Amino acid sequence: MDPLKAFPLIQVLDEDGRLIGDRSQVSDDQLRAFFRWLTILRTLDQRAWNLQRQGRIGTYPPFSGQEATQVGVAAALSPDDWLCGSYRDWAALVYRGVPLYFPLLNSMGHPAAGAFPDPVQALPVQVVIAAQILHAVGLAWAAKLQGEPRIAVALFGDGATSQGDFHEALNLASVMSAPAVFVCQNNQWAISVPLHRQMHSQTIAQRAIAYNIEGLRVDGNDIIAVYQTMKEVVERVRAGGGPVLVEAVTYRLGAHTTADDPTRYRAREEDERFRHGEPLARLRRYLLASQILSEDEMQAIEEEAKGLVEQAVTDAASYPPSPPESVFDHVYASIPPQLLSQQEELARRVREGRRGGQSHG
Amino acid sequence: MDPLKAFPLIQVLDEDGRLIGDRSQVSDDQLRAFFRWLTILRTLDQRAWNLQRQGRIGTYPPFSGQEATQVGVAAALSPDDWLCGSYRDWAALVYRGVPLYFPLLNSMGHPAAGAFPDPVQALPVQVVIAAQILHAVGLAWAAKLQGEPRIAVALFGDGATSQGDFHEALNLASVMSAPAVFVCQNNQWAISVPLHRQMHSQTIAQRAIAYNIEGLRVDGNDIIAVYQTMKEVVERVRAGGGPVLVEAVTYRLGAHTTADDPTRYRAREEDERFRHGEPLARLRRYLLASQILSEDEMQAIEEEAKGLVEQAVTDAASYPPSPPESVFDHVYASIPPQLLSQQEELARRVREGRRGGQSHG
Amino acid sequence: MANITMIQAINQALDLALSADDRVMVLGEDVGPNGGVFRATEGLYEKYGGQRVVDTPLAESAIIGSAVGLALGGMRPVAEIQFLGFIFEAMDQMSTQASRLRFRSYGRYHVPLVVRAPYGGGVRTPEIHSDSLEALFSHLPGLKVVTPSTPYDAKGLLLASISDPDPVLFLEPMRLYRAMRQEVPDSWYEVPLGSARVVRPGDDVSVIAYGPMVPVAEAAAETLLQSDISVEVIDVRTLNPLDLETLSASVAKTGRAVIVHEAQRTGGLGAEIAASLQERAFLSLEAPIMRVTGYDTPFPVPSVEDWWLPDADRVADAVNFVLHY
């Protein structure tokens, strides 16, 4: 079996943005909306990077290059479906309805960044690689037991496929026929480890065979391909067809996080090669060539994006801080006696302005 | 892809013991030796069951039905190769050179049962499902780094394939091209859970595709098929061909352990169906029909087996007990102060005959 | 009321919970037709069907991880880990997931999950099956840890755990499953989490135990009575959060304490109890707080375990030590 043939790359736009497939499931309006979102998200991502460099936010994991996958996936879901993503999946979350300032709040280390406003049906971003895949299985399984048409989607990276939890999740979902979609964002790198050191297989999609579930490989930089594929997949899964593994082949354009220096481990040339097919430029070329959007319209969108992102920066910066002692409020439903006295101690120290931590260390 | 076709069941003897394949790699003498071993092991297994019923040993996990796989695998190895098996793999271990009384000693809860005599190259039997598969990868990897022709074989059950460690092990072995053979004894059950609730896939062998390694499916009740297949596989792996996953399709004839009652969860009829193709009867029929062994010769072997097993029972029963305080001897290379004083306390209690545990509880 | 064993009491609790609340479900290895390797789930598969009493694949991380998802999705999962020693496989899902989701989501989500697991020695299991790991879990904020020592408490604590909005690790002392019978109400009742129980009042010394060591402590108390030593036996019951009020009140009264647990001594829960009690009752203490525990070796093989496990004799020695300090 040749996995590259058995799991052919689904593409609608080629790397230069030429239409090479069927785009009958997306309207021009939808494409304009996608372009607008991709622009806003790219703007946000770059602004966040700069904010970190200015010391205004902490560690930030940029998603640039992966917006097509994340937005394409999120756009294919119903509001009731669950999204279980990881630290890099803010593009999907923001598209789903998480306010634009949340990723910033999160990198500022604000505890409220874990509480997305209702009705966004999504778990807090996951840091432990692959752990959320099992949560998605449980959420999907619950929906099935309850007879709800809800499905659950897990987003994770290529590195995550090496974890035991990935395997256990896909096997369990397959046995339970849980309505879950497993979307791997194969961005070619797990921090400094390239895909070919992560696995010796040609594709991630072929892992579906191990579980006797459907596996698909889609160009993750092609938002039309991702969106249309996901639409179909979500429909099948919702109808009870069992779980599906989708490999979205994409590329992490930037560093792993603001704490990472990719020049230590990857060659500039590779970067250039992948940069060419990146999702925003690709969509832009197609929309221009097909006259769905003009340069002027695009510029207007870019201006709007800047404004929205600046507003998000303001919103994040002016978000009221949480009192330190509030950490005790969300450990248990009600605070046990020992924790209560610890909370009192901390609150007293805060009142007295006896600042803790490093400063005294 | 149809996994049953892609991974056809390798058989040499059919269920009735008729030769339906090529047996050019096993001599008549080898077959006689196999018959002798299978007879000894079956006798031991049944005797152990009875000893437990008489209260003379503790929990015992019978391997009846799986002797062909275990002996076939062990016979294909060189003395230097590592064997990493689990609680049910005493047939393989005994064939490798572990004294016949060790399984009994183990079920008597004797601590020395973990120390196989030199030069048996095998880890103590593993209780934590799938943990030993990773050890095999490390052992194989070490051999490769050292330029030694040694390989490592992991034995595990169908249930073990659901564990994260199974996945992590096969992926790592594939990436490192470690000389490891993963032998799954698919005996259809994990305690009370049948294979079709363990996984939704037709075969275990197909999981090899996920890791881009070779996968094979062999009739695990056919010792000729197992042995010949393993011989070939071991040679390829030793030559640097990378890891291989072998699914040996077999059946657990008895209970999971002496603590288990299979009538609670499996139908008698199924039992009968599988019992027919079981490895010892199958080999017996073939050897009789092909006149490699006569009834009389077989009877002599059975007598010999009884004698050997009785000797093993005596050996186990007369094996010198370990002083309770010796538990402290093998925690660290040298005993830290706190443990030393605990050891002294225990030794004193033992000297004074102040018996602990349940009796006082 | 029926005179039943602990395993029957657990079975009853599960049965009641399944019948009272559609959201309750039981999942784990061999919990279905087999009724659990100890028969804790006996008859439940037949009564509630395979959708609510589910044999999972052999994968503990999947059991706990999917149960977290089930709980978030509106179910009330009661997961079984077949033996506590195998929970290591699910350690991340226990530690950074189930017990932290409330915290991580700043209170938006919570995980009403019960994880049941048999633990402890005394029944001659193969290795890894008898480990007492309660100390590890009592160090994890966000998780509650509970262990009964009687049939009555087993049922009442399990029902309270199922009602609790937070994840609870419910540890079942294997050797007490069938060790005694007790009158247990047929209907739903709860023994509140977070409260210790004075098993037997006394004046001279407090013996603090839990789970499988409570009968051992009681046996020691009985023996010591013959020497006119009056022992107060306390069953901790909830290991996290600890009921330090009850414990320190006892020690304030007796001035002496012995803590008994099966787990290895170093870093065991006895350390936390001793450390907390000497903080709270320092001026009442007439002697150091002593611990009678398993030794600092792995849980040994069956032929040694009776020697390894704390027994009434060792408890009595410790009591005599603190009395004559």
Added chain:
Amino acid sequence: MANITMIQAINQALDLALSADDRVMVLGEDVGPNGGVFRATEGLYEKYGGQRVVDTPLAESAIIGSAVGLALGGMRPVAEIQFLGFIFEAMDQMSTQASRLRFRSYGRYHVPLVVRAPYGGGVRTPEIHSDSLEALFSHLPGLKVVTPSTPYDAKGLLLASISDPDPVLFLEPMRLYRAMRQEVPDSWYEVPLGSARVVRPGDDVSVIAYGPMVPVAEAAAETLLQSDISVEVIDVRTLNPLDLETLSASVAKTGRAVIVHEAQRTGGLGAEIAASLQERAFLSLEAPIMRVTGYDTPFPVPSVEDWWLPDADRVADAVNFVLHY
């Protein structure tokens, strides 16, 4: 001798070990060309090649489990867990495998394995990256647990760990990686495992700390000196097995003790130290042994962590408390 940081000292130790012994190898996530996310393995891949300095797939159980096999097979693996919070994924291999193989094989096999992991707070990481989990591992028989607080000790303890025939968990305080420089010999030297260090002698109270809390304890001691309070600061260094001799000798002298650690209080290592010390030095104690620790919540997000972490001010408060008890 060179004046270097802790991370440089660690890098030097690994370099020396790799060059001295062919069996030594380094494996983990991003330890190769990237040199480790903290640069602990910087330059080693280039110097020793990809066979001995190995980027593994992203799978902690595989890292530790295969390292157990490597060690059994004659290698001397030094495995890295990128952040201690992710060791939960490998918990079974740590707990029932690496640390028990000597026991399980009745001494036939042993596992000379070092597992390195950065831990602790103070550097504003995302969640789960700052957990202090030493107590969990100190409860596991068969495992040694070590943590340095200076560059000199880091190198000497790491080399001793690599020489040790038993598995060692080597915990590296992230916030001390670059916090100070110290003169460190260029050549091989070992700081013996199992021995605490008196950092600063004193008479009035013993402050017992380890890893990232040692500088905090020292700062508190410095401040308290201004009030004429003489603090003896002890660095535990090896968390299991504990050097109770040194610790109890100090407490016997001062009569008062404060234990400081970052980990959550309940079930933390401070409990074991307090429990052991009150057993050994009961009659010398003038006040209860107090603990200054992280609070019983999960490690908080960066905006709160300075408030959550024990600081010199809290240590000083505790010292004053025990002095005026």
